[in-house]
Amino acid sequence: MPYHRRMSSFPHDSVRAIHWIGDGLRLLDQRRLPDETRFLSATSVDDVTGAIRDMTVRGAPAIGIAAAYGVVLAARARIAADERTWKQAIEEDLRGLEGARPTAINLRWAIGRMRGAIGRAEGIDAWRDLLAEARAIHEEDIAANRRMGELGAALLATPSNVLTHCNAGSLATGGYGTALGVIRCGYGRGAVRQVYADETRPWLQGSRLTAWELLQDRIPVRLIADGAASYAMQQGKVDWVIVGADRVAANGDVANKIGTYSLALSARHHGVGFMVVAPTSTIDLATARGDQIPIESRAPDEILALCSRRIAAGGADAWNPVFDVTPADLIDVLVTERGVARRPTPADVAALAAP
């Protein structure tokens, strides 16, 4: 299967990382990009849980979508095993999926929505109803991204130089992307002149994923070390910092890839706009403030080793939190598919999240 297919008439939009094909899920293995564009087949819910945990699939909306398809795989197997008890039995699978990664709320959001579909599903082919729901989640995410692309790009003066962090693109979503959706739309309109991308240590999502994805779509990109972002702002090279989110708390605080908070501080200091682009599935009204969001720490080896080779002296330790929290008051604009909030307040967040 070719790894990029023109999924739409939108320009600069050729990458899709999640496909339901025939009766199974195929996931672009993001650990291997850009060296290899290899798809892995996930034929069981355990495959999907493992793929989320090991970052074969990553990015908050993409994790939610993959999990929704994982519920379909779980239901098919549980129904085949025992048609009468599957709705109880599947709970174990859902808890496994929910525990795969802690920070992105889209995971729990998608599973919650699939639980609703499970409640309504009937008969031996109930999993097909769940597949329809998972497909809807997937398609709605792409539509939300396109809408956010329009809303966010409309805020950019022409020409703007933008800086993004991590990968909040097609690879991180159902397709088109959140932050990269705004950049895609802005670039297509001629509003975006130069895209800077932080390399985003330790996992190098910027170098490995964002650069690959933008170049697939012929959007030029210039990588910088994470530590160079403040200097770029000081030198007047950046008009907007545009990032995605893994969770938006009720007060507007945003959890996103480690390093985001530093960008927000620098942006405010330099009068550079700071834009968070996230679908409403990323909003978690049950979490009042950002300091209550669980922040995942991953293995120290992501810092201590490179290319499977230890780089730090033996005996050195590392602390590897992979998300941080940006306070709402540093966010100039929160863009969702339902609208835009400037300097978002709790009331703004609640209004955007209301169904």
Next chain:
Amino acid sequence: MPYHRRMSSFPHDSVRAIHWIGDGLRLLDQRRLPDETRFLSATSVDDVTGAIRDMTVRGAPAIGIAAAYGVVLAARARIAADERTWKQAIEEDLRGLEGARPTAINLRWAIGRMRGAIGRAEGIDAWRDLLAEARAIHEEDIAANRRMGELGAALLATPSNVLTHCNAGSLATGGYGTALGVIRCGYGRGAVRQVYADETRPWLQGSRLTAWELLQDRIPVRLIADGAASYAMQQGKVDWVIVGADRVAANGDVANKIGTYSLALSARHHGVGFMVVAPTSTIDLATARGDQIPIESRAPDEILALCSRRIAAGGADAWNPVFDVTPADLIDVLVTERGVARRPTPADVAALAAP
């Protein structure tokens, strides 16, 4: 030769990267640490110029010291070639050394001091007088570092958690270090509880050099991604950020490794102390403001490739400035061997630099 020798009775101080042995210079190859502790022999001024350019030796004071020894090698060769004209002929060598790297002012400072010694030197053994001057520069640097260690450590409450960036240690100086000198002294006194070190992309001086150097001296160190520094401060894990400098302008602005400026912004935002530790040889009164300091950019491949393997998608570009400038008003304390200035003013800098 063993790569670490107890050079003194100071605790936690075993590493030396620059040695004049017999009649030549030996440099610890910092490109190969921590995998190999290999010394290279430099037997000509061109060897030294090359070693500075390719970062076999790096760190502002260390570059100056290596260059001073390079002048000795140049003089010996020029005197052997023509005893009458060597003082004119050596100018070409000095200009080559001066041009090896642009940002660290210690390079020009050391060559300026060696020019003075050249002016005074006489006879076929004139190079021996120059060697005495180079040795003096080297020993004075170590003494300055010890003094700065005392002065800086005296500012730390007990116990303090400190964060450093890049490598401003024994490897970056004649020995003992600037920022790491303060940490060495503070750790020896029990004032420093935890040392965090930024990994410091792209060259990974933190992971490769600072971790190695501190562990050689049994000082525990915890590495973090550069992007995690602001989060560490937000979480209350850091009391002081302690860094070195490549050049201090007359107004107190400081050029240092890329990423330093971002740390200074975050430190001020969080009420964390920001300490710059630099010998007076790093002060450049001829440069009025930081924005006049030449900032070196190095090859994009330092960002685009890792372990000699390209990591970014083909076609991606990179911008790789390797220093940035921190404005004086973000500096809480400037520590030199002649004393300490809090929130340094131009008058403070001038007073510290006065001979």
